[in-house]
Amino acid sequence: MGTEFLSIKDPVEVKKIIENLPIKKRTENVPVKDAYLNVLAEDVYSEINLPPFNRASMDGYAVIAEDTFTASEENPIKLRLIESVKAGSVPEKRLEKGKCIEVATGAPMPPEATGLVMIEFTEKKDDEIYIYKAAPIGQYIAQEGSDIKKGEIVLSKGKLLTSDKIGVLSAIGLKQVKVYSKPKIAIISTGNELIDQGEKLEYGKIYDINSETISNSVKSCGCQPIKAGITKDNYNDLSNKLKEYMDMDLIITSGGTSAGTGDVLRQVLDDMGEVLVHGIAVKPGKPSIIGKIGDTIVFGLPGYPVSAFVVFHVFFTSFLRKMAAIPSKQKNNILNLKISRRYHSSKGREQYVLVEIEDDQAHPIMKDSGAIKALADADGYFKISKNMEIIDEGSIIKVKTF
Amino acid sequence: MGTEFLSIKDPVEVKKIIENLPIKKRTENVPVKDAYLNVLAEDVYSEINLPPFNRASMDGYAVIAEDTFTASEENPIKLRLIESVKAGSVPEKRLEKGKCIEVATGAPMPPEATGLVMIEFTEKKDDEIYIYKAAPIGQYIAQEGSDIKKGEIVLSKGKLLTSDKIGVLSAIGLKQVKVYSKPKIAIISTGNELIDQGEKLEYGKIYDINSETISNSVKSCGCQPIKAGITKDNYNDLSNKLKEYMDMDLIITSGGTSAGTGDVLRQVLDDMGEVLVHGIAVKPGKPSIIGKIGDTIVFGLPGYPVSAFVVFHVFFTSFLRKMAAIPSKQKNNILNLKISRRYHSSKGREQYVLVEIEDDQAHPIMKDSGAIKALADADGYFKISKNMEIIDEGSIIKVKTF
Numbered sequence: 069m070g071t072e073f074l075s076i077k078d079p080v081e082v083k084k085i086i087e088n089l090p091i092k093k094r095t096e097n098v099p100v101k102d103a104y105l106n107v108l109a110e111d112v113y114s115e116i117n118l119p120p121f122n123r124a125s126m127d128g129y130a131v132i133a134e135d136t137f138t139a140s141e142e143n144p145i146k147l148r149l150i151e152s153v154k155a156g157s158v159p160e161k162r163l164e165k166g167k168c169i170e171v172a173t174g175a176p177m178p179p180e181a182t183g184l185v186m187i188e189f190t191e192k193k194d195d196e197i198y199i200y201k202a203a204p205i206g207q208y209i210a211q212e213g214s215d216i217k218k219g220e221i222v223l224s225k226g227k228l229l230t231s232d233k234i235g236v237l238s239a240i241g242l243k244q245v246k247v248y249s250k251p252k253i254a255i256i257s258t259g260n261e262l263i264d265q266g267e268k269l270e271y272g273k274i275y276d277i278n279s280e281t282i283s284n285s286v287k288s289c290g291c292q293p294i295k296a297g298i299t300k301d302n303y304n305d306l307s308n309k310l311k312e313y314m315d316m317d318l319i320i321t322s323g324g325t326s327a328g329t330g331d332v333l334r335q336v337l338d339d340m341g342e343v344l345v346h347g348i349a350v351k352p353g354k355p356s357i358i359g360k361i362g363d364t365i366v367f368g369l370p371g372y373p374v375s376a377f378v379v380f381h382v383f384f385t386s387f388l389r390k391m392a393a394i395p396s397k398q399k400n401n402i403l404n405l406k407i408s409r410r411y412h413s414s415k416g417r418e419q420y421v422l423v424e425i426e427d428d429q430a431h432p433i434m435k436d437s438g439a440i441k442a443l444a445d446a447d448g449y450f451k452i453s454k455n456m457e458i459i460d461e462g463s464i465i466k467v468k469t470f
Numbered sequence: 471m472g473t474e475f476l477s478i479k480d481p482v483e484v485k486k487i488i489e490n491l492p493i494k495k496r497t498e499n500v501p502v503k504d505a506y507l508n509v510l511a512e513d514v515y516s517e518i519n520l521p522p523f524n525r526a527s528m529d530g531y532a533v534i535a536e537d538t539f540t541a542s543e544e545n546p547i548k549l550r551l552i553e554s555v556k557a558g559s560v561p562e563k564r565l566e567k568g569k570c571i572e573v574a575t576g577a578p579m580p581p582e583a584t585g586l587v588m589i590e591f592t593e594k595k596d597d598e599i600y601i602y603k604a605a606p607i608g609q610y611i612a613q614e615g616s617d618i619k620k621g622e623i624v625l626s627k628g629k630l631l632t633s634d635k636i637g638v639l640s641a642i643g644l645k646q647v648k649v650y651s652k653p654k655i656a657i658i659s660t661g662n663e664l665i666d667q668g669e670k671l672e673y674g675k676i677y678d679i680n681s682e683t684i685s686n687s688v689k690s691c692g693c694q695p696i697k698a699g700i701t702k703d704n705y706n707d708l709s710n711k712l713k714e715y716m717d718m719d720l721i722i723t724s725g726g727t728s729a730g731t732g733d734v735l736r737q738v739l740d741d742m743g744e745v746l747v748h749g750i751a752v753k754p755g756k757p758s759i760i761g762k763i764g765d766t767i768v769f770g771l772p773g774y775p776v777s778a779f780v781v782f783h784v785f786f787t788s789f790l791r792k793m794a795a796i797p798s799k800q801k802n803n804i805l806n807l808k809i810s811r812r813y814h815s816s817k818g819r820e821q822y823v824l825v826e827i828e829d830d831q832a833h834p835i836m837k838d839s840g841a842i843k844a845l846a847d848a849d850g851y852f853k854i855s856k857n858m859e860i861i862d863e864g865s866i867i868k869v870k871t872f
């Protein structure tokens with residue numbers, strides 16, 4: 069009774085402990101067409117030149133450039149049109165002085181051509197083309213390999229495959245690519261009171277929430293959630309459930325972390341592995357646990373949905389993204405917003421406050437961490453450092469959106 | 471020959487035309503477990519109270535509050551423990567004055583209880599509990615329905631179902647929910663030179679890129695891409711391909727939009743439907759087309775991958791998000807960054823420049839829009855308005871990340 073937490077740790081220390089947790093990385097080959105938002109596990113080299121041939125960059129006429137050097141609006145020169153080459157076709161005639169070949173954007177240039185006159189500066193009269201402007205050597209001709217050379221590295225290991233990067237892999241004709249496997253993360257909800265949405269709500273029971281919120285949050289970190297379901301809040305059920313999922317990269321539980329009668333994760337971890345953190349000096353989320361069983365990391369979130377959600381976002385998302393090898397470069401989910409009312413924080417503990425964003429203002433949600441309505445209204449959260457007591461109405465706060 | 475665009479339109483005018491395009495919205499019922507990142511198509515009301523019963527918010531002892539009013543560290547009062555109720559269990563004994571019932575966080579309170587003493591302020595000696603602090607009436611008791619009342623609206627139509635919102639639907643035990651159907655968007659690449667990644671690269675051909683970049687970009691806007699493949703750049707093939715996909719919400723083509731010999735989308739649209747925009751005063755992306763065939767909107771992107779990608783992002787993403795009913799509230803993909811070098815823009819046309827982000831600086835990518843390497847390196851882009859010529863090194867620019 070009245071069991072105390074082992075030792076409440078400072079958030080900064082906890083973040084350091086999380087940063088130093090070991091990460092095993094696995095890789096797999098996937099079709100490029102399915103690789104969207106995966107992360108490259110190898111440097112990718114091009115096996116072809118891009119463009120793969122000297123290519124016309126404009127619609128116009130391929131010429132021997134010297135033929136056009138004296139051309140002007142007043143004194144056009146005349147060339148004989150001997151062929152017309154569309155994109156995807158191959159020039160068949162030989163280009164010689166005094167002649168020209170029509171080329172469409174993207175068509176291969178005749179090998180003898182040294183210039184291209186844009187169609188806008190020409191006029192066609194039967195088989196004769198009047199050229200009104202000189203074509204500088206090489207202009208509007210994309211030389212073979214000028215964009216990407218065969219053997220050149222095009223994308224480096226660690227690159228997130230957004231739609232443009234998938235385009236690059238497509239451009240060099242790649243069909244398969246080696247990416248990091250998405251880390252598998254088991255999600256366990258503990259609590260005798262929890263039931264699944266399929267079940268009838270009997271007196272004393274509530275529907276499980278954390279399985280859904282945490283699974284989807286895990287997905288948004290580039291990991292693969294495995295729903296392990298609900299387990300009773302007792303030693304045997306929880307330890308058996310954990311044993312079942314020892315082949316996962318990580319296990320996230322919720323509930324069963326505080327110091328009361330029915331809370332057992334702490335004991336199970338003490339026996340099966342080790343506890344690295346039990347208790348963080350934050351509000352909400354104090355009774356969080358970080359432990360290890362063999363090689364498998366276990367994050368124990370509080371049972372209250374708001375606490376579980378906030379602790380997950382504040383402490384664990386960046387680790388999960390690191391597990392998934394997702395680079396942080398493009399990430400920016402911070403909005404600078406005015407707070408719509410004065411907010412009073414409890415001194416001595418770092419605090420995270422949910423906010424609703426409306427009319428470009430952040431409205432703090434004045435509900436406790438047991439409230440589901442808070443989750444319904446929330447768009448993000450902001451942090452109050454432990455030595456801060458009052459945030460004045462109208463102050464600018466940094467809101468992290470979900 | 472030398473065909474001109476009908477009339478080059480200003481980007482602001484084009485954006486207005488796009489905004490006014492009609493949107494048909496369809497809805498469907500999906501399981502809540504699969505509803506992540508869908509958008510609610512109905513207001514959701516709770517059919518239960520939350521909490522569904524008077525619930526203990528702390529581990530401690532349920533008491534008749536009056537019993538404890540004189541309790542203090544120096545003068546504890548003594549109550550007889552008659553039962554212990556875990557979360558998920560139901561109290562069976564009747565609580566009376568002079569007695570107490572142990573309750574775990576989440577357990578139902580005995581109906582007679584009016585107070586809860588936290589376990590930290592008690593001591594257990596056999597069957598007697600020493601209470602060292604008074605329990606104010608109602609404290610630490612979450613009353614039935616105090617969070618969400620039966621019949622109350624919990625989430626409004628139009629809400630994006632992020633992980634926390636899915637949690638809210640789970641909390642009220644919902645199994646199915648009505649969401650907006652993801653708009654179906656056909657993606658067509660046109661060009662005689664284009665081949666699929668499965669094919670051998672013959673002289674004059676290049677691999678199709680836009681099918682992949684645009685499909686995945688469409689996905690990121692909450693829509694469902696349907697890859698319609700590659701079509702030849704001639705009137706019959708393109709018009710037949712378009713006819714095949716008339717049941718889509720939108721068709722996006724790339725290539726076949728400029729004014730050269732092999733470009734036909736304009737003619738096809740003139741015959742089958744109407745052209746709303748042909749030519750936008752932007753760089754890259756001038757030869758873009760917006761048209762309609764019957765009820766089906768057609769966006770014609772330029773063929774060059776960089777141009778297609780940039781035009782898609784600048785002009786079409788927000789329309790696609792609107793089609794998918796995705797709220798814009800939480801969106802923030804703008805970074806304020808220093809530009810790493812002086813950049814010279816061509817006056818008179820709004821310009822979009824790709825940048826690579828490195829060391830918190832934006833490095834403009836000095837490649838033309840035919841270059842694939844530009845896509846490989848790009849992290850985002852910034853806009854230069856049409857009257858701006860020089861951006862000085864070190865200026866702060868707004869980079870929109872992909």
